[in-house]
Amino acid sequence: MLSLIGLAITFFLAVILWGKHHKTSADYVLLVWLLLIGVHLGLYYSVASGKYLQFPYLLGVEIPLPLAYGPLLYLYTSELTRLTHKRRYRLLHFVPLALAYLYIIPFYMLTPGRKIWVYQHEGEGFREPQLLLLCAIVLSGVSYAWASWLRLQRHRRRIDAQFSNTEKINLAWLRYLIVGISVIWLTIFLDNEAYIFGAVVAFVCFIGYFGIRQTGIFTDQSQLAWEQGNAAPDGAAASLAAETAGPEEPIAGAGNAAQDTVVKSKYARSGLSRDVALLIYGNLEALMVRERLFTDPELTLVQLSEKLGTNANHLSQVLNMVGNKSFYDYVNALRIAEFTRIAGLPENQKYTLLHLALECGFNSKTSFNRNFKKRTGLAPSEFLARQDIHLQ
Helix, strand or coil, X not given: CHHHHHHHHHHHXXXXXXXXXXXXXXXXXXXXXXXXXXXXXXXXXXXXXXXXXXXXXXXXXXXXXXXXHHHHHHHHHHXXXXXXXXXXXXXXXXXXHHHHHHHCHHHHCCCHHHHHHHHHCCCCCCHHHHHHHHHHHXXXXXXXXXXXXXXXXXXXXXXXXXXXXXCCCCCHHHHHHHHHHHHHHHHHXXXXXXXXXXXXXXXXXXXXXXXXXXXXXXXXHXXXXXXXXXXXXXXXXXXXXXXXXXXXXXXXXXXCHHHHHHHHHHCCCCCCCHXXXXXXXXXXXXXXXXXXXXXXXXXEHHHHHHHHCCCHHHHXXXXXXXXXXXXXXXXXXXXXXXXXXXXXXXXXXXXXXXXXXXXXXXXXXXXXXXXXXXXXXXXXXXXXXXXXXXXX
16 A cells, blocks of 8 residues: 555656756656656555566566666766766666666566466575675665765865855755665665565655755856866966966965865866965955955855956865865855944844844855854854843
């Protein structure tokens, strides 16, 4: 019964996803994934309910299907984060699935009656292939879950370098999804199909809900600007480099020696000199004081670099090497500093803490609280109490 409910939910979510406007490539991967899960649940239901006796030619089709779930998780994560390899190699992820079907061809060659007998006797005569496939499924699932986790961590570092507010695009829900699917792989060893497919149904509901709600993270313009910045020096920086007499060496920031070594290695080929980087940073500081761009909750690295007349990659490098901060940390540090300044002004005592936080560029109370504590080591209310500041 549970598998039948899961089957209905899966195809219902697939229909909703199909009707979603402005579908991304990640949506299409998710759609294929949901349809495959639906087919798997349908085949499992036919076995659990005894209906396979009417369709014995379908027996065994469901066995290798989980080998597709790991690759689909990885491809879905890659599409959501725009960290994709060459798409023509995608099908290589499904080679183990194809090999698994080839491996159990001897079972498919059996007569319908013999197939039914094997199922009714818990895989009698095919125990060894069954165990081997089980190990392959678990190994594939855990490996792809780990690869997806690493890709998600890389995504989080990248959005910190490009966005000043990351709550809606950090894909925190996908972390829970990866952990959840890893748990499902481990439940396979319980050898209880009711538990396994119950977990699958819960998984489908989770991924369907969040996957349908998820919008695109990177616009084509921001992606292009970032990639161009990584590819070549911008005109402004090149011009400044020609005018300065400083040595062409990367800057050592104020961090420890190990951190400096990592930063130097990361930007070894950028061609950005010490003097040029210091000049860009000085212009950045002046721009932020003059135009208070940090109060824009949607401020991005690309937008800020355009204001400065430099490229996004060089600006990110300057922030890392001179300020020892990511773009996210740099902008939010300015927002925190602005909050501590305006919170103490008498004319602002009539406002709430959240009102002032939003005025400074934060887009939610959660984001403000997290960044404030990270910056000051205190909760906002605790800080205000110590400063004897009383807001509404």
